[in-house]
Amino acid sequence: MAEHRLFIDGAYVPATTGRMFDKRSPVTGEVIGRVHEAGREDVDRAVRAAKAALNGPWGTMTVQERATLLQDLSRAIAERSEEFLEAEVADTGKPKSLARVIDIPRGAANFATFADMIKNLGGEFFRTDTPDGSHAINYGLYRPKGVIGVISPWNLPLLLMTWKVGPALACGNTVVVKPSEETPHTTTLLGEVMNAVGIPKGVYNVVHGFGPDSAGEFLTQHPLVDGITFTGETRTGEAIMRQAAKGLRDVSFELGGKNAGIVFADADLDKAVEGTMRSAFANCGQVCLGTERVYVERPVFDEFVARLKAGAESLVLGGPDDANVGMGPLISAEHRDKVLSYYKLAEDEGATVVTGGGVPTFGDARDNGCFVQPTIWTGLPDTSRVVREEVFGPCCHIAPFDTEDEAIALANDTDYGLASAIWTENVSRAHRVAPRIEVGLVWVNSWFLRDLRTAFGGSKQSGIGREGGEHSLEFYTERSNICVKI
Ligand SMILES: NC(=O)c1ccc[n+]([C@@H]2O[C@H](COP(=O)([O-])OP(=O)(O)OC[C@H]3O[C@@H](n4cnc5c(N)ncnc54)[C@H](O)[C@@H]3O)[C@@H](O)[C@H]2O)c1
Numbered sequence: 001m002a003e004h005r006l007f008i009d010g011a012y013v014p015a016t017t018g019r020m021f022d023k024r025s026p027v028t029g030e031v032i033g034r035v036h037e038a039g040r041e042d043v044d045r046a047v048r049a050a051k052a053a054l055n056g057p058w059g060t061m062t063v064q065e066r067a068t069l070l071q072d073l074s075r076a077i078a079e080r081s082e083e084f085l086e087a088e089v090a091d092t093g094k095p096k097s098l099a100r101v102i103d104i105p106r107g108a109a110n111f112a113t114f115a116d117m118i119k120n121l122g123g124e125f126f127r128t129d130t131p132d133g134s135h136a137i138n139y140g141l142y143r144p145k146g147v148i149g150v151i152s153p154w155n156l157p158l159l160l161m162t163w164k165v166g167p168a169l170a171c172g173n174t175v176v177v178k179p180s181e182e183t184p185h186t187t188t189l190l191g192e193v194m195n196a197v198g199i200p201k202g203v204y205n206v207v208h209g210f211g212p213d214s215a216g217e218f219l220t221q222h223p224l225v226d227g228i229t230f231t232g233e234t235r236t237g238e239a240i241m242r243q244a245a246k247g248l249r250d251v252s253f254e255l256g257g258k259n260a261g262i263v264f265a266d267a268d269l270d271k272a273v274e275g276t277m278r279s280a281f282a283n284c285g286q287v288c289l290g291t292e293r294v295y296v297e298r299p300v301f302d303e304f305v306a307r308l309k310a311g312a313e314s315l316v317l318g319g320p321d322d323a324n325v326g327m328g329p330l331i332s333a334e335h336r337d338k339v340l341s342y343y344k345l346a347e348d349e350g351a352t353v354v355t356g357g358g359v360p361t362f363g364d365a366r367d368n369g370c371f372v373q374p375t376i377w378t379g380l381p382d383t384s385r386v387v388r389e390e391v392f393g394p395c396c397h398i399a400p401f402d403t404e405d406e407a408i409a410l411a412n413d414t415d416y417g418l419a420s421a422i423w424t425e426n427v428s429r430a431h432r433v434a435p436r437i438e439v440g441l442v443w444v445n446s447w448f449l450r451d452l453r454t455a456f457g458g459s460k461q462s463g464i465g466r467e468g469g470e471h472s473l474e475f476y477t478e479r480s481n482i483c484v485k486i
């Protein structure tokens with residue numbers, strides 16, 4: 001059975017608490033790992049190691065040397081991709097067919113992309129006239145922010161953790177990562193790769209544990225942590241922001257969503273159905289960008305609902321190794337209880353259950369896992385909780401609309417502002433509607449199509465700040481302006 005220790009100052013160490021917690025398989029419910037739970041003392045050691053590493057060989061490396069190391073790291077992840085794949089699917093239960101094309105390659109790309117970008121980071125320059133008839137020159141420089149606390153979730157563990165660690169290291173910072181308690185494996189494994197390629201000790205540290213009164217809180221409260229980057233639930237973001245307020249530490253947050261898909265009658269319905277299938281059910285609906293509200297123009301409403309229903313009912317459910325499987329389990333029994341509570345609530349609120357709404361039976365060990373049926377509802381009012389709250393499961397509600405303005409108003413009628421997908425073949429309409437959706441990311445005739453140079457993040461309660469491309473470099477650095485009187 002896998003045992004996940006902490007990774008501090010380049011070495012795997014047990015937690016000083018002596019405590020461990022179980023990691024269960026979402027596919028069968030069996031215990032598949034034991035995880036060391038870091039205490040305040042362990043987190044303090046990790047943060048101090050990260051602080052010290054800023055002044056070690058890492059701190060004096062040239063940008064070119066750092067970028068070369070990160071390219072080596074990216075290649076090493078790709079070379080060990082089968083190992084990362086096994087670790088990721090064991091923790092999450094997601095299909096290998098998905099993790100092989102999304103999670104693991106992005107783990108490698110997140111280092112390569114920012115290794116390239118950092119080499120081209122320029123700066124601003126101004127020539128300033130002075131009253132004595134001479135002038136001054138002002139130029140901007142970037143420094144690493146310092147020790148970055150990285151708190152990551154369980155839905156895309158390696159992808160989302162490296163999305164932060166990649167640019168943080170490219171900018172010369174050091175990190176202490178607290179991965180989700182549900183998915184400790186790939187973050188721990190990455191420590192081996194860091195050592196193998198020669199990233200100096202103390203640059204990458206991992207502490208395991210939970211949030212409140214555990215490693216997450218100890219890390220975000222630590223006074224030597226200079227910045228905190230967090231992906232997870234909106235309510236957790238609020239708690240972390242309070243913790244970061246002490247000492248005025250900077251935060252970058254990627255939070256929840258209640259994302260709308262808008263399907264116009266002029267859409268290519270094949271594309272719209274295929275895209276909505278992925279956005280609602282991929283990763284068992286556990287993607288922050290996923291579509292949980294679909295608005296469909298009335299003339300194609302019935303056909304769209306029927307085709308999405310057929311698609312959902314054709315999905316094969318099961319474990320990671322079966323190539324026919326299109327949907328795995330939810331992450332945990334606890335999360336399944338939450339999702340099933342929304343399935344029940346939808347019925348209590350008067351939904352028509354188009355398909356699903358329950359738990360599949362397999363007649364084997366998977367019955368002890370965390371599977372739920374892909375589920376589609378219609379008929380709920382805009383005020384219902386199921387239409388307003390993030391479920392984070394394989395489900396969506398579909399409602400009709402009659403006009404473009406109505407579709408935009410419905411899409412914007414939410415506390416969240418992460419992403420949206422618009423389906424139309426009318427290019428003018430696409431450009432007219434997309435800017436009016438109050439979200440950080442709008443996809444037209446696609447979903448989760450990523451270019452890592454672009455701004456990524458959410459408005460309203462979906463986040464604070466943007467990461468991606470130059471936005472990541474902005475968050476993970478401090479600027480100095482140097483003013484030289486001539
Ligand atoms: N916007 C995005 O890019 C994005 C991406 C992925 C997931 N998400 C969101 O993440 C959520 C699902 O992930 P989750 O359930 O792991 O989220 P979560 O907020 O429960 O946990 C995320 C991390 O925060 C830690 N944590 C919890 N309480 C803490 C505290 N008080 N102090 C410090 N750390 C604490 C957890 O241990 C975990 O590592 C969904 O809401 C989803 O929308 C958003």
Ligand SMILES: O=C/C=C/C=C(\O)C(=O)O
Pocket residue numbers: 155156160163286287288289450456
């Ligand atoms: O579940 C949320 C997915 C987030 C994806 C990214 O942060 C990304 O693709 O960089």
